[in-house]
Amino acid sequence: MNEVKEICAAVLNAPAPPMREVDEVLTAARRSARRRTWAAGAGTGMAVAAAAVMALLVPALAGAGPAPVATAGSPGRPTHAPPKAPTWRQAQAQAPRIVQILTAAVPAGYTVPSEWDVVTNWPSSADSRTAKPTPGRTRPGSGLTPARPSAPEDAKYSSVIPLLISAGGRQGELVSAFNVDWRPAPTGDLCSAAVSARLSGLVDDPAVPDTNCQVVMVAGVPVRVSTEHDATRGDVMIATRSLDGGWLTITAQEGVPAYHPDGQVQAFKYGGQTVSEPPHHPPLTRPIFTVAQIAAIAGNPGLLP
Amino acid sequence: MGSYGRRRRSDEDEFTAFYAARGDQLRGTAYLLCGDWHLAEDLTQITFIKLYRAWARVERHEVIDQYARRVLLRAFLDERRRPWRREHSTAPESATFERVAAQDPDTDRRLVLHAALLDLPKRRRAVLVLRFWLDLSVEQTAEILGCTAGTVKSQTSDGLADLRRALGGSLDVDVTLGGRT
Numbered sequence: 307m308n309e310v311k312e313i314c315a316a317v318l319n320a321p322a323p324p325m326r327e328v329d330e331v332l333t334a335a336r337r338s339a340r341r342r343t344w345a346a347g348a349g350t351g352m353a354v355a356a357a358a359v360m361a362l363l364v365p366a367l368a369g370a371g372p373a374p375v376a377t378a379g380s381p382g383r384p385t386h387a388p389p390k391a392p393t394w395r396q397a398q399a400q401a402p403r404i405v406q407i408l409t410a411a412v413p414a415g416y417t418v419p420s421e422w423d424v425v426t427n428w429p430s431s432a433d434s435r436t437a438k439p440t441p442g443r444t445r446p447g448s449g450l451t452p453a454r455p456s457a458p459e460d461a462k463y464s465s466v467i468p469l470l471i472s473a474g475g476r477q478g479e480l481v482s483a484f485n486v487d488w489r490p491a492p493t494g495d496l497c498s499a500a501v502s503a504r505l506s507g508l509v510d511d512p513a514v515p516d517t518n519c520q521v522v523m524v525a526g527v528p529v530r531v532s533t534e535h536d537a538t539r540g541d542v543m544i545a546t547r548s549l550d551g552g553w554l555t556i557t558a559q560e561g562v563p564a565y566h567p568d569g570q571v572q573a574f575k576y577g578g579q580t581v582s583e584p585p586h587h588p589p590l591t592r593p594i595f596t597v598a599q600i601a602a603i604a605g606n607p608g609l610l611p
Numbered sequence: 612m613g614s615y616g617r618r619r620r621s622d623e624d625e626f627t628a629f630y631a632a633r634g635d636q637l638r639g640t641a642y643l644l645c646g647d648w649h650l651a652e653d654l655t656q657i658t659f660i661k662l663y664r665a666w667a668r669v670e671r672h673e674v675i676d677q678y679a680r681r682v683l684l685r686a687f688l689d690e691r692r693r694p695w696r697r698e699h700s701t702a703p704e705s706a707t708f709e710r711v712a713a714q715d716p717d718t719d720r721r722l723v724l725h726a727a728l729l730d731l732p733k734r735r736r737a738v739l740v741l742r743f744w745l746d747l748s749v750e751q752t753a754e755i756l757g758c759t760a761g762t763v764k765s766q767t768s769d770g771l772a773d774l775r776r777a778l779g780g781s782l783d784v785d786v787t788l789g790g791r792t
Contacts, residue, residue: 310743317725318639323648325634328627335663
């Protein structure tokens with residue numbers, strides 16, 4: 307049917323914007339691959355501690371009030387309706403506060419290297435055309451890309467804030483992410499297959515595990531905590547809180563995947579600047595948090611606008 | 612899982628070479644499907660992000676073209692995979708459409724053709740683009756769309772009929788704005 311081909315050719319005979327640079331596509335691909343490893347994958351290895359009822363206080367920020375208490379063992383009935391998910395602008399405005407809370411929650415003995423402190427100025431989306439790193443503060447490949455300035459307030463988005471966590475020359479990672487799809491919060495068990503499937507859709511991965519999963523109550527808020535393990539990231543804990551319209555996920559992993567394990571630091575263009583990826587460090591030797599601690603972080607109301 | 616940190620440099624070299632060789636073609640296909648260069652860019656990027664993830668697992672790179680098309684089509688058809696997107700098709704009578712068309716007869720014709728293409732239901736549009744623009748067989752098209760060959764044939768027939776109807780009874784590429792009613 308040559309006529310259809312001619313129609314297509316005529317349509318494509320339009321002036322087209324320039325293709326994205328391959329460096330930009332490669333950066334986005336690396337970033338996405340990395341983000342995928344944060345949030346997905348069938349886990350093996352580390353067993354979740356038995357659901358002992360315990361109370362832990364996460365270090366609280368000055369002025370933030372005490373962090374919520376995490377208790378485990380309940381299937382998790384919320385004591386109140388989940389709060390509404392933030393819009394991407396609200397998430398953007400909340401980013402510095404989230405960095406504060408995450409940094410304060412890191413246990414003694416760990417540091418957040420200042421040279422790679424990450425503050426997101428934008429929520430992320432798949433659109434990286436207008437990505438601009440904040441000089442000196444944004445780590446390339448960190449998954450930070452802005453939504454389009456014209457994105458509506460009800461735009462679906464992911465906003466990711468990764469922090470490198472160091473101890474003794476080793477490095478792990480702590481990541482906060484809003485994944486907002488504006489769907490109602492689930493009413494059932496957060497470890498159910500349905501919730502796993504829904505999270506899987508958000509992170510675009512078919513294998514978000516519902517094994518190694520438990521629900522921890524944090525001041526009446528159910529938080530799903532799942533764990534996994536792989537050779538690159540070591541033990542990984544993922545604490546997810548459901549919102550009315552999305553999810554807040556806190557991920558702590560012992561190791562940071564190296565894009566170039568041969569040790570050669572690669573420079574590439576990102577947002578019009580030539581930057582180098584941070585040097586790679588061996589993984590931490592133990593998990594950054596306990597299950598209750600990471601649940602308490604995810605349940606901290608201070609993370610929400 | 613966990614393989615990203617061990618990605619070989621040669622894989623990335625191959626990946627970037629594939630982007631240089633096929634990126635523009637895939638973007639053009641995406642544009643035919645969605646009618647928006649920005650969205651076409653994003654669909655192309657989604658496709659290459661997924662290709663990147665799968666690259667080390669694809670042993671037979673001769674099938675990568677088909678794999679890439681499948682990823683692109685799935686990204687286009689699956690609203691959930693691009694939740695930050697909304698299609699805003701331009702109605703033929705819109706001021707934007709007429710303003711452009713009045714300035715350039717070629718643009719006028721192109722917009723009419725594209726509007727006719729975009730009027731088709733998404734899957735019929737996809738079938739026509741795959742079969743007649745990319746010259747794929749019924750079987751290849753069915754594999755990409757995850758349907759039967761019979762469905763592809765019926766969608767092809769229906770799509771062609773729709774397209775003819777949208778262009779005033781023929782598939783003449785020399786159609787003008789006034790000829791499309």
